[in-house]
Amino acid sequence: DAKTTQPPSMDCAEGRAANLPCNHSTISGNEYVYWYRQIHSQGPQYIIHGLKNNETNEMASLIITEDRKSSTLILPHATLRDTAVYYCIVRVPRYGGSQGNLIFGKGTKLSVKP
Amino acid sequence: GAVVSQHPSWVICKSGTSVKIECRSLDFQATTMFWYRQFPKQSLMLMATSNEGSKATYEQGVEKDKFLINHASLTLSTLTVTSAHPEDSSFYICSAVGPLPPYEQYFGPGTRLTVT
Numbered sequence: 001d002a003k004t005t006q007p008p009s010m011d012c013a014e015g016r017a018a019n020l021p022c023n024h025s026t027i028s029g030n031e032y033v034y035w036y037r038q039i040h041s042q043g044p045q046y047i048i049h050g051l052k053n054n055e056t057n058e059m060a061s062l063i064i065t066e067d068r069k070s071s072t073l074i075l076p077h078a079t080l081r082d083t084a085v086y087y088c089i090v091r092v093p094r095y096g097g098s099q100g101n102l103i104f105g106k107g108t109k110l111s112v113k114p
Numbered sequence: 115g116a117v118v119s120q121h122p123s124w125v126i127c128k129s130g131t132s133v134k135i136e137c138r139s140l141d142f143q144a145t146t147m148f149w150y151r152q153f154p155k156q157s158l159m160l161m162a163t164s165n166e167g168s169k170a171t172y173e174q175g176v177e178k179d180k181f182l183i184n185h186a187s188l189t190l191s192t193l194t195v196t197s198a199h200p201e202d203s204s205f206y207i208c209s210a211v212g213p214l215p216p217y218e219q220y221f222g223p224g225t226r227l228t229v230t
Contacts, residue, residue, distance in 0.1 A: 104157045
């Protein structure tokens with residue numbers, strides 16, 4: 001699975017959009033971009049995933065560049081409850097066996113401030 | 115969405131005793147579950163892959179005789195920490211793989227283990 005690079009930390013004002021970048025310059029054609037987040041002392045939570053088109057759900061939007069070498073997770077109206085570590089993971093969807101596990105990097109610690 | 119539960123949410127045990135942690139997929143069947151461990155201010159590290167009906171696959175450096183994994187049904191996997199030591203104190207998290215592409219992982223809330 002391709003490696004990702006994320007800034008270690010970011011701040012965001014409450015009510016503003018939080019834009020979290022992720023670089024994955026070695027991504028291959030069949031690898032998806034997944035985003036998870038982990039609020040302190042909780043298990044990770046799935047946010048969104050995409051292959052090449054921009055995606056939106058009730059939690060966030062995912063913008064993937066045309067060359068797929070980077071992406072941005074957008075939380076449109078950040079709240080204090082969005083304070084968490086956000087992980088960008090690139091992988092081919094696989095079911096079963098050790099190939100199906102996720103490899104977590106250090107992620108971006110997002111602090112939403114009032 | 116799919117829900118994964120863990121029990122207990124926290125446990126304190128004495129050194130030398132064993133502790134069992136349960137991971138359940140509540141509304142879907144999971145032939146594969148994963149066990150992760152997370153030390154303070156560190157990222158999640160995969161310990162083992164739990165496959166229903168077969169032996170677990172352990173990551174390098176994880177002692178299979180110390181961390182016993184049993185995936186007895188399609189909705190339950192258990193992790194038993196045997197002869198626990200203070201250095202085993204950590205946050206243990208399980209995940210279950212969804213049955214359909216893109217095979218999202220659904221994580222449990224984690225279990226905080228403290229060995230005294």
